Amino acid sequence: MKIVAVIQARMSSSRLPGKVLADIRGKPMILRVVERARGARTLDEVVLATTVDPADDPLAALGEQIGIPVFRGDQADVLDRYYQAARHFNADVVVRLTGDCPLLDPQVIDRVVTAFSAEPRDYVSNTLIVSYPDGLDTEVFSFAALERAWREAGLASEREHVTPYIHKNPALFRLGNVLNERDLSHMRWTVDEPSDLEFVRAIYARLNAQFTMDDVLRLIELQPDLTQVNAGFERNEGYAKSLREDKLVKEASINHSPKGTSLYTRAKKRIPGGTQLLSKRPEMFLPDNWPSYYKRARGVEVWDIDDNHYIDMSHFSVGACVLGYADPDVNAAVHAVVDAGSMSVLNCPEDVELADLLCELHPWADMVRYTRAGGESMTVAVRIARAVTGRDKIAFCGYHGWHDWYLAANLGSDKALDGHLLPGLSPAGVPRGLVGTSLPFRYNHLEELQAIVDDNPGEIAAIVMEPIRGDEPEPGFLEGVRALADKIGAVYIIDEITAGFRLNNGGAHLLYGVQPDIAVFAKAISNGYPMGAVIGRGAVMQAAQQTFISSTQWTERIGPAAALATLRKYIANDVSAHLIHAGKLVQEGWQNAAVEAKLNIHVGGIIPLSHFSFEYPNGNALKTLFTQMMLDRGYLAATGFYASYAHSDEQIARYLDTVYEVFALIAQALANESVEQQLRGPLAHTGFRRLVD
Numbered sequence: 153m154k155i156v157a158v159i160q161a162r163m164s165s166s167r168l169p170g171k172v173l174a175d176i177r178g179k180p181m182i183l184r185v186v187e188r189a190r191g192a193r194t195l196d197e198v199v200l201a202t203t204v205d206p207a208d209d210p211l212a213a214l215g216e217q218i219g220i221p222v223f224r225g226d227q228a229d230v231l232d233r234y235y236q237a238a239r240h241f242n243a244d245v246v247v248r249l250t251g252d253c254p255l256l257d258p259q260v261i262d263r264v265v266t267a268f269s270a271e272p273r274d275y276v277s278n279t280l281i282v283s284y285p286d287g288l289d290t291e292v293f294s295f296a297a298l299e300r301a302w303r304e305a306g307l308a309s310e311r312e313h314v315t316p317y318i319h320k321n322p323a324l325f326r327l328g329n330v331l332n333e334r335d336l337s338h339m340r341w342t343v344d345e346p347s348d349l350e351f352v353r354a355i356y357a358r359l360n361a362q363f364t365m366d367d368v369l370r371l372i373e374l375q376p377d378l379t380q381v382n383a384g385f386e387r388n389e390g391y392a393k394s395l396r397e398d399k400l401v402k403e404a405s406i407n408h409s410p411k412g413t414s415l416y417t418r419a420k421k422r423i424p425g426g427t428q429l430l431s432k433r434p435e436m437f438l439p440d441n442w443p444s445y446y447k448r449a450r451g452v453e454v455w456d457i458d459d460n461h462y463i464d465m466s467h468f469s470v471g472a473c474v475l476g477y478a479d480p481d482v483n484a485a486v487h488a489v490v491d492a493g494s495m496s497v498l499n500c501p502e503d504v505e506l507a508d509l510l511c512e513l514h515p516w517a518d519m520v521r522y523t524r525a526g527g528e529s530m531t532v533a534v535r536i537a538r539a540v541t542g543r544d545k546i547a548f549c550g551y552h553g554w555h556d557w558y559l560a561a562n563l564g565s566d567k568a569l570d571g572h573l574l575p576g577l578s579p580a581g582v583p584r585g586l587v588g589t590s591l592p593f594r595y596n597h598l599e600e601l602q603a604i605v606d607d608n609p610g611e612i613a614a615i616v617m618e619p620i621r622g623d624e625p626e627p628g629f630l631e632g633v634r635a636l637a638d639k640i641g642a643v644y645i646i647d648e649i650t651a652g653f654r655l656n657n658g659g660a661h662l663l664y665g666v667q668p669d670i671a672v673f674a675k676a677i678s679n680g681y682p683m684g685a686v687i688g689r690g691a692v693m694q695a696a697q698q699t700f701i702s703s704t705q706w707t708e709r710i711g712p713a714a715a716l717a718t719l720r721k722y723i724a725n726d727v728s729a730h731l732i733h734a735g736k737l738v739q740e741g742w743q744n745a746a747v748e749a750k751l752n753i754h755v756g757g758i759i760p761l762s763h764f765s766f767e768y769p770n771g772n773a774l775k776t777l778f779t780q781m782m783l784d785r786g787y788l789a790a791t792g793f794y795a796s797y798a799h800s801d802e803q804i805a806r807y808l809d810t811v812y813e814v815f816a817l818i819a820q821a822l823a824n825e826s827v828e829q830q831l832r833g834p835l836a837h838t839g840f841r842r843l844v845d
Contacts, residue, residue: 155265156243157189157198158234160314161251162227163207167344172211172251174349177356181343182211184254186220187361191258194265195247201237203227231311235302238295246298248291248314254352255341257365261290267330268292275318276328283332287341288365291315297325304461322806323463323786340382341368347382354378409458412444430574430840431470437790438779440833449477451798454788463787465738465807468794471650471761474676474731475721476798482679485717489709502712509719510687513658516667518690522683522706526649526674527553529684530616532701533670536686537614537643540695545611547591547604550618552647560586568592575839596623598632605640614643619660620651622756630666637669643692645670649684652676654731654760654795657723681714727797728760734795734804735759741808749815751822763792766818773827774818776836781814790836 161172161182168174172182179187182200189198199221202208208224215222223240225233238246247265249256260278268276277291278284297318301310305317318325343349355378359367372378416434420426427433434442443456454462454477464477475482489502507520521536523529530552538544551572552558561568562579564587569577572592591608593600595617605612615637619630637644646668651660653676661668670688677683686693721727739755742764746753752767766774775791782789787807821827 153244153269154242155194155196155245155247156238156241157192157195157247157249157261158201158223158237158241158243159185159189159198159249159251160201160230160233161185161211162203162205163211164205164227165252165344168346168349171343171349173214174343176254176349176353177361180214181254181352182214182251183218184356184361185249185251185256186218188254188256188258189249189261191362192261192265193258194262194269197221197241197243199223199237199241200251201225201233203233229311231302231305231314231317234314235298238298243295246293246295248293250289250342252343253287253289253341254343255285255287255355255365255368256290257288259364260284260288264290264292264330267328271328272326273328274325275315276330277315277319278330278332280319280327280329281331282337283335285336285339285341285365287343293318300324321786322809323803324461324806326802326806336369339372339379345382351378351381354381409443409445409456409460411458412442412456413440415457416444429470431467433837435834435837437466437836438776438783438833439836441780441783443783443788451476451478452796452803453477461786462783463803463807465782465787465789465793465799467790467792468796469680470675471794472675472678473680474653474727474796475679475718476796477680479679479718479721479798481721482681482714482717485713486681486710489713492709494709495707496709499707500709500712502709502716503707506685506712506716506719509716510673510685513719514662514671514687516689517671517687519688519693521686521693521696521701522712523674523686523703524682524705524708524711525684526672527555529649529672529674529686530645530647531555531557532696533645533672533686533688534614534616535699535701536670536688536692536695537645539699540692541613541641541643543611543613543642545589545591545608546614546616547593547601547612547642548616549593549595549601550616550621550647551650552616552618556582556586557590559590561590561592563587570839577840595621596626596629598629598636601633601636605636610640612640612642614645616645616647618647618650619664619666620758622758625664630661630664634666634668643670644668645672647672649674650761651758653719653722654728655758656728660758677718678711678714679718681711683711683715685715725797730797731760731795734799734801735762735793737801737804738762738793738795738808739764741804741811745808745812745815748812749819751815751819757792760795761792762795765791768822770827772835772838773831774822776831777818777821777827778814779836780830780832781817782810785810785814 163170165171173180176184186198200215201223202211204224205227212222212224223237225236264276264278274297275293279289279291301317305311310317319327343352355368358371416426434444443460445457447455447457452464454464510520511517521532523532534546534557546557551574559577559579559582562577563582563584591604593604615633634644646661648659648671652673656663659671669692670686672686674684677685736759739762742755753764754767755764757763765771768774779790787810821830
């Protein structure tokens with residue numbers, strides 16, 4: 153690797169014009185900086201990056217005179233100047249130094265460069281956590297990181313100060329920091345003011361030109377009055393000024409995605425509820441500030457329609473893309489059938505291949521029917537159960553979709569479904585004649601199911617439930633449900649739409665040794681392409697021929713092709729093991745971050761579908777603030793995490809580093825009672841709610 157130190161310098165300093173050519177013990181300041189940088193053993197080359205402004209002609213001429221390579225670039229866009237200089241000098245690694253730091257210590261430079269080289273990093277400095285005197289700042293970063301920052305950074309402060317885009321985005325870059333043994337961050341050894349120049353000249357007058365940081369410290373201990381020469385100035389005042397200017401721009405438009413906000417405003421006038429899925433409403437995350445719409449997605453990365461870039465550590469397509477966004481293998485299978493024709497008067501052979509695979513994974517099952525979504529798959533399953541039993545009533549536990557059979561539970565009591573994932577679901581439009589046909593019981597409460605059976609003898613067509621959502625099944629619970637279904641002749645339906653293929657190659661019910669009569673799949677089986685499957689015992693599934701269950705779109709070819717590619721990759725790569733591993737990392741990270749920040753949280757959910765909650769009276773405000781702060785740091789994140797095969801350990805580690813930071817800020821906001829004041833919009837919605845605009 154070629155390691156190049158790039159020293160930025162210009163004549164037009166606003167506070168001390170021409171300072172880089174100011175005399176320091178017989179030599180211009182910039183030459184003192186170059187001499188000290190060249191003393192670092194880890195550098196392959198030291199170059200000067202100045203501007204094309206004619207005012208910098210003397211500086212460029214001096215560089216040529218003293219034999220230092222010079223690059224001239226943009227005056228205001230220093231990030232572009234650095235990128236072009238690094239590219240010009242073929243740098244693999246860039247060391248950023250500034251021309252107003254003539255007390256640079258070559259040993260400090262070597263220490264930071266060595267830390268960068270010691271392990272895979274994109275950026276290492278001694279400035280993420282300051283512990284060295286102001287004036288010994290050293291930043292080391294890869295050319296690849298510089299190029300990405302050059303391409304993506306947009307704020308004025310990010311362009312003027314070169315590296316903020318890198319160190320503000322730990323989700324994108326691997327960061328490291330070098331700490332000094334003593335905290336010397338209060339010391340000022342840079343040159344921005346006339347008094348700074350006086351201080352530096354005093355140091356050079358008293359020490360040999362080859363002095364180190366320790367030599368300066370010993371001198372100051374002997375002559376403490378030296379530190380009063382330039383006391384009282386703010387560290388990094390120029391960067392602080394740029395941040396204040398950024399803030400003024402942000403306050404004029406605080407939304408991350410103005411195009412997204414505008415489009416969502418239009419959508420609410422054209423689309424009832426604004427979106428097609430309640431769980432994707434911006435109000436469920438960050439009202440008035442959520443990006444709302446995406447332009448493209450790949451792996452775990454999402455770009456909104458304003459070209460903002462995010463890492464998705466949230467509900468990740470609400471659990472649909474278990475392999476990651478735009479998985480190349482699944483996409484290739486889909487492209488092939490699109491090119492070959494995705495619809496015909498004939499049937500696609502993938503229907504049979506997929507049925508064979510699903511029954512092979514579930515030996516208790518004999519037959520399969522397909523749909524293209526989870527909710528309609530559950531409706532098909534319930535229709536089959538009613539057809540085969542000749543009964544009407546359904547006993548159920550958990551969340552199962554939007555159809556009439558399910559929402560009918562809220563006809564008798566509008567709160568019957570509140571404990572089954574989504575509170576406040578309205579049964580408006582569901583026929584009143586369905587009152588009493590859907591009867592809820594709670595998970596792990598076999599006695600409640602027994603009471604339903606006792607109160608409705610000979611009337612229960614099916615017992616419908618998720619195998620697991622938040623809590624593990626208590627001993628005997630699932631077996632007891634199976635036994636009750638057998639006793640009353642009801643169809644036992646397991647809804648695997650959420651849990652399926654996340655804990656094993658198949659359904660979660662297989663882990664618990666339970667054999668249902670019907671199991672229903674969607675979401676994870678096709679990695680985001682529309683697909684649903686109802687599998688079951690032959691004697692039960694044949695009832696599908698006694699009732700009318702049919703749809704043209706259930707015969708298209710893309711869904712089965714995507715499902716085959718997804719499941720084959722899932723099996724070949726032991727994807728469920730990775731999902732469990734990722735979920736454990738995140739759950740443990742949340743808990744550890746909360747302990748460090750002294751926050752009370754509750755962590756739950758099956759491991760690949762984890763969630764946490766803030767255990768405070770204003771928990772929803774804390775959740776909203778968490779989402780807002782994580783969005784500001786480049787993450788689509790709420791209090792839930794759905795693991796995908798594309799989530800790497802490295803990405804999870806960066807995410808958790810950010811969670812530690814945000815949890816600390818939230819704890820501070822709690823202590824200051826400023827949580828609500830820090831929110832830039834309304835609180836996130838917590839259930840079904842009609843939008844009024």
